Amino acid sequence: MCGIVGYIGKSSASPILLDGLRRLEYRGYDSAGLATIDGGRIETRKCKGRIQALADLVKENAAAGHVGISHTRWATHGQPNDVNAHPHFDASGRLALVHNGVIENYQALRAPLVEAGHKFRSQTDTEILAHLIGNLYDEAGGEHSKTRLLEAVRGALKQVIGTYGIAVMHLDVPDALVGARRGSPLSVGLGKGENFLSSDPQAVIAYSQEAIFLKDYDVAVVERDGFQIGTVEGGVAGSYEVTKVDFTSDDVKLGDYPHYMLKEIFEQPHAVRDALRGRLSVEDAGARLGGIDMTPQELREVDRVIITGCGTAYHSGLVGEYLIESLAHLPCEVEFASEFRYRNMPMDKDTLVFAVSQSGETIDTLAAVRESLRKGHRTLGICNNVASTIARECGAGVYMHAGPEIGVAATKSFTSQLTIFTLIALLLGRIRHLSNSDGLKIIKELQAIPEKIERVLEQSDRIKEIAAKYAGAKGMLFMGRQFNYPVALEGALKMKEITYIQCEGHPSAELKHGFIALVEPDMPSVFITPDDAMYDSNINSIEQVKARQGPVIAVGTEGRRDLAKIADDVIYVPPCADYLSPLLTVVPLQLLSYHTAVHLGRDVDKPRNLAKSVTVE
């Protein structure tokens, strides 16, 4: 979703800003822009479309200067076009601002300014912020200074209802940038003789490996050789921490892969190993998850688990539900984060809540976390991004350690989350009824998974052929049962996200209750049917599809040659315990979506309309 990069230092700002925007490109956007202070002028370039278009504009007509702000916009208010692209300006044209988030009361704030003669150029909610701050700055009078700018920012933000991450610069205060956040991430990146503002430190990883993640209502003044952090209300911020960014610019390089999505699919054996590292204890025949910060007695008192998240993270929670119920015998429920706070589910004091989010910034999940914490429930984060807002606000949880995930379609974060749910189920189970030997068996099975994923990945070329065969389909149905029902949902989500083919995921046996009406020769069905307790019942559903001339692609277990007799195409995964099968069966579905999208010429890593991290409601 929208990205912010700000720079102040000794180097030329525009190449750094463009490089930063490129590193945020994967998050999804529809227009981009930048502004620099070049001597006595503000130079602005902005346009609809890709960052390359912006780079071409800058090339044609250089925007020089050593201080600047930039933005990628994912439209919420007003179409994606050149005018609505950020930066936006105040009435004087001397103040430029970029903004992530939504200003909910922008119309109410705009009315008095329009009456006073302010001309608004865009249809965005953002432009009001630039006018408000500029107006307060001008009204304050006196010497131009960073304090005067800071106070104007504070004064404006006090009037705002909504969410924001902003970067502001003023022609009359060319030696400072001001940033602030509420509900939308912003960090200060620290360099030598140069400093940065960014919505994600990954944007400036090539220049800065130290970041301060601002908290809600923090305001930062960033200069070439220093920074100050205070609050919107006034005064200095209580405390802040300098965080070492734990990946390098190499981690976010594509290497020999044509797309990040393929790279990340192939990184899954590694991601699963990293999620397990140091967390399996043969001595306890169980799992050790220090980050959840709960004593065995507290874990024992848990009588119900609620999991919440969005998109792929929600699907991993659905597998988590099966895992926790079957391995730990605890009631477990999964709720879309966007529904969590509106549903108002009855939860008792021993309910444990898990919020799952790769980015740790998804606003719906964050809102669910806040609602859960407000009600006093112990709420743990399962996040990939260290020091992300959800991880920080939960205060405890389990980090995924999957490394940066750039492709918009989540892949390695899903298998990493499944691994973590297995560890959680093992931990909760061992405190209850799971025996020592049960625990050891689970550990052994888990340790074998990365190598089994490698065996699935070896079939990428064969899956590519299958993808080409069905790429012209008008739609696809995905079906599975029990542990693999959520995998069917995830398979359908992956396919529609990146190929734009209409897809549905269902429990296999629901077929006859409705969507069998869709089965026809150009509507392939993908069955996830490993050799588990549900095998025969899945075969039954496959027969029902075949009887209606529906093509069938099956994901089955090595050795079940009988599948090949009824399915048109079969992709085999190695045998494993039922409860771990999603870790293997999802991989062919990711590859099937990937190869189909490439075959159709889709923009795999940046599918239309989607954003990697959705920071608006």
Ligand code: G6P
């Ligand atoms: C967006 C992405 C999905 C992702 C979801 C949750 O919708 O397009 O791929 O699964 O957000 O993201 P999170 O970072 O919270 O896991």
